[in-house]
Amino acid sequence: MTTLTLDNISVGALEGVNLSLQGGDIVCVSGPSGSGKSRLLRAVADLDPHQGTVVLDEVQQGSMPGHCWRRQVMMVPADSQWWYEDVGAHFEPEQRTLPSALGLPPETMNWTVNRLSSGERQRLAIARALARQPRVLLLDEPTANLDQDMTHQVENWLLEEIRARDLIVIWIAHDIGQIERVASRHYHIQGSTLEPVHGSH
Numbered sequence: 766m767t768t769l770t771l772d773n774i775s776v777g778a779l780e781g782v783n784l785s786l787q788g789g790d791i792v793c794v795s796g797p798s799g800s801g802k803s804r805l806l807r808a809v810a811d812l813d814p815h816q817g818t819v820v821l822d823e824v825q826q827g828s829m830p831g832h833c834w835r836r837q838v839m840m841v842p843a844d845s846q847w848w849y850e851d852v853g854a855h856f857e858p859e860q861r862t863l864p865s866a867l868g869l870p871p872e873t874m875n876w877t878v879n880r881l882s883s884g885e886r887q888r889l890a891i892a893r894a895l896a897r898q899p900r901v902l903l904l905d906e907p908t909a910n911l912d913q914d915m916t917h918q919v920e921n922w923l924l925e926e927i928r929a930r931d932l933i934v935i936w937i938a939h940d941i942g943q944i945e946r947v948a949s950r951h952y953h954i955q956g957s958t959l960e961p962v963h964g965s966h
């Protein structure tokens with residue numbers, strides 16, 4: 766079984782984060798705006814300098830080039846980056862059929878990235894990340910731009926995919942309802958530390 770270990774991670778004002786996750790685990794992280802949630806994900810993805818070690822199945826983050834690490838430990842930032850003009854160019858030809866749960870028509874693959882709404886971008890960024898077969902998924906408020914119905918639909922789809930692929934997930938969320946629906950464990954950033962939320966263990 767896949768294991769991800771965060772050992773004494775410090776990044777920005779956040780200090781001494783210790784976490785151990787196994788395949789299928791969804792750890793939700795909440796905290797005030799600016800408390801360091803995104804930076805923590807960026808540290809785990811090897812996108813931000815930090816102290817401490819991150820280990821995936823006994824392989825240390827620093828032992829491989831960042832881009833190789835990020836193929837396995839994939840971050841979906843709140844504001845996703847797109848490199849080509851058309852949506853379809855970001856997907857391999859055999860991966861251009863979108864799951865119906867995303868509520869996007871098949872023509873989406875022919876659309877230009879410029880025309881995408883923020884909610885469409887967000888759903889496509891998640892689909893793109895999953896298509897690359899990561900072992901760890903780092904989700905930064907993945908449903909922030911979606912209405913309630915679409916949020917539930919995407920949550921359910923993600924939960925199925927996470928179970929089926931035995932993925933390890935760190936999921937930043939503000940909505941306590943969402944955290945209760947998806948989290949195996951919940952941590953909250955309080956000042957400079959990541960604290961377990963009572964009742965979530």
Ligand SMILES: Nc1ncnc2c1ncn2[C@@H]1O[C@H](COP(=O)(O)OP(=O)(O)OP(=O)(O)O)[C@@H](O)[C@H]1O
Pocket residue numbers: 777796797798799800801802803804805
């Ligand atoms: N590369 C950086 N160097 C220095 N400070 C940074 C850097 N990136 C972010 N910060 C600062 O670190 C703090 C935490 O930022 P972060 O984006 O992690 O917050 P957050 O908890 O995700 O907030 P929000 O909920 O508003 O997205 C902020 O004060 C931010 O300005």
